[in-house]
Amino acid sequence: MTATAPHQEQLWSRCEGCASLLYRKRLRRNLDVCPECGAHARLAAPERLSQLVDPGSFTPLPDRPAEVDPIDFVDVLPYPHRLTAARAGTGLDEAVVCGTAAVGRHRCALAVMDFRFLGGSLGAAVGEMITRTAERALDDRIPLVLVTASGGARMQEGALSLMQMATVSQAIAGLREAGLLTVSVLTDPTYGGVAASFATNTDVVLAETGARMGFAGPRVIRQVTGRALPEGFQTADFLLRHGQVDMVVPRHALRGRLAALLAAAGSGRRPVPAAAVPRQERPPGAARPADVAEPTAAPARQPAGGDAWETVRLARHPGRPTTLDYLDSAFEGFVELHGDRLGGDCPAVVGGLARLDGRHLMVIGHQKGHTTAELVAHNFGMASPAGHRKALRLMRLAARLGLPVVTLVDTPGADPGVRAEEQGQAAAIAENILAMSVLPVPVVAVVTGEGGSGGALALAVADRVLMLQHAIYSVISPEGCAAILWPDRGAAPQAARALRLTAPDLCRLGIVDDVVPEPVPAAHHDPEATTRALREAVRANLLPLLDVPTATLVRRRRQRFRRFGAARIGSRAGAR
Structure with missing residues (x-):
């Protein structure tokens, strides 16, 4: 209105x-x-709460979000100025309001997003607050309700905002293991990283009448495909027809429907989790208990970084080795496996069984190609939902066989097409992220070229994350960032520098563990040397993981992504 x-x-x-x-x-x-x-x-978060919860029952979480500006981002305005304006305009500290309440006398933990605050974007503080809400639900053994309204991940925090998709997803995985109900309520609009993580990987997904949800927004899809969009595209009714939500609920019935779900969740016997790790209460930023100490790793190599825009161009060079090139030369005995077992076999994702020094493992990666014909045939490495589901099938097969998983990431992003949205792109990415956070075998991910947004993260929730020296890893492309935050796309080089998307940048931020050196001047000038370096890096990072007990392996992987919360990011920024 x-x-x-x-x-x-x-x-x-x-x-x-x-x-x-x-x-x-x-x-x-x-x-x-x-x-x-x-x-x-559209409703503001306080209005939404007043409509949903029992009067007087809402108790906000006690912690305020930390002040976060992890990459000192500046476009036409410094990021802190945008935060100050959003707080003044909304009266909120951040883009989400979190706490506990009762709905129809049934207790639950709630996180309600507010689109007025920087488009409801998912940053480190938002991810931290939602994660703490999920942890509160686990501690109190009550259901979790998420009300989403977001344009996606927050560009001004770079790849650290991308990590929040994994952080919140693994908190939801903990609730799933404990047998606690999780419910998301999609409101208008819900897009990008929020749609491809906690908005769609809950047990039950409701859509409010009139809500729109998708991984890519309509404008992006029209620009990429050049096609007119179907009538009602990405609306609640569209999502229901394509099997992506459980129900569409008008606003006046939403509170009653939630109450019924919460009542059902409280009526059954709750299973004892098989491998749940009790969470100990501690103040933000406090040291972890000794029994869950993070593993000590050798310091990552951080070669001097060149210009970020030049690195973007090198990462996209068609001559760079592809996943199939590496499978042919860095690994032995590759046997490709096809299909998602649901009706599709995406050519942008290849995977199968291989060996490294005689040890069997599962290798999965994005495939681009070198020639125009190859690039078109493999959809430029942009995976469809069938590609993500094929990758998930192979990872689960590896888990059953007890085989390590190696992923090779090289994609500008997930497929933004109409068909991909119809087939549930956001939910497919969300399920991969959630499943990888609890995969009971070692996982090593290598960003070999482009690491674009949620499409990259869907193969990169790993125990060790490596990057080739001239690869990039970002929450959004420089061109996309420039189109949104700068007057025109000509600012893409400036956006690339602001996003901190190079390997040295991401090592300093703790997102990447090690940098794989490339021959001078770049990988495509000496593919054989690049292959040898990648093989050695995978071996060096995989071998120490093979003897780690499964429970410890999963716990450490969760700790790895949990440390990207706002309190820890804020302390690193202060130290810098």
């Missing part, structure tokens, strides 16, 4: 759906749903 006067004087609102002029008090009584056409206006 569009206001026709300042908020404190507002008497009338105009419906964005049918343009009717509506008396504001009548609209409020109707829960901000137009009585003429049924359009659901």
Whole structure:
């Protein structure tokens, strides 16, 4: 709805759906749903809470989010200035409100996102707050309800915002193991990294009437495909027809539907988790107990970084070795396995059984190609939902056979096409991220070229993450970032520098464990030397993981991504 006067004087609102002029008090009584056409206006987080929870039952989490500016990002405005403006405009500390409450007298933990705050973007503080809400649900053994409204990950925090997808997902995995119900309520809009993680990997997914959800936004899809979008594309009814949500619920029925779900969750016997690790309460930033100490790793090599934009160009060079090149030369005896067993075999993802020094393992990677024909045939390395589900099938097979997993990441991002959205792109990525966080075998990921957004993270939730010297890993492409935050796409080189997407940058941020050196001037000038370096790096990082007990391996992997919370990022930024 569009206001026709300042908020404190507002008497009338105009419906964005049918343009009717509506008396504001009548609209409020109707829960901000137009009585003429049924359009659901967006709600602020406090309004949403007042509609959903029992009066007086909401108790906010005690911790305030940490001040975070991990990469000193500046576009036309410094990032801290944008945060200050968002706080002044919304009255909120961050883009989510978290706490515990009762819905129909059934207790739950809630995290409610607010699109008014920087588009509800997922940054380190938001990820930390939602993760703590999930941990509170686990401690109190109550269900978790997430109400999503987001444009995606927060560009101003670079790849650290991307890591929040894994951090929150593994917290949800902990609730799944404990037999606790998780519910997400999709509201308008829910896109990008939020859609491809905790919005779609819960037990039950509800969509409010009028909500839109997808991995890629409609504008991006139109630009990439050049096609007109189907009527009702990515709307709640579209999601229901394509099997991506459990139900579509009008706003007036939402509270009752949640109460019914929470009642059902409390009626059964709850299983004791097989391998749950009790979480000990500690203040933000406090040292971890000795029994869950993070593993000590050798310091990562950090070769001097060149210009970020030049690195982007090298990472995209068509002559760089591809996954199939590495499988032919760095590994032995590759046997490719095809298909997701649901009706598709995506050529942008290849995988199968191979050997490294005689040891059997599962290797999965994005495949681009060198020639135009090869690039087109492999969709430029942009995986469809079938590709992500094929990768998940192979990782689960590796887990059953007790084989280590090596992933080779080289993608500009997941497939942004209409068909991919129809087949559940966001949910496919979300399920990979969640499954990898608990995979009971060693996982080593290598970013060999482009590591683009959630499509890259879907193969990179690993015990050790490596990058080739001239590879990149980012929450968004420099061109995409420039188009949103700068006046034109000509600012892509400037955006590349601001995003901190190079291997040395990501080593300093703790996202990457080691840098694999490339021959001078880059990998495509000497593919054989690059292959030898990659083989040696995988061997050196995989061997120490083979003797780690399974429970310890999973716990350490979870700790690895949990440390990307706002408190720890804030302390690193302060030290810098």
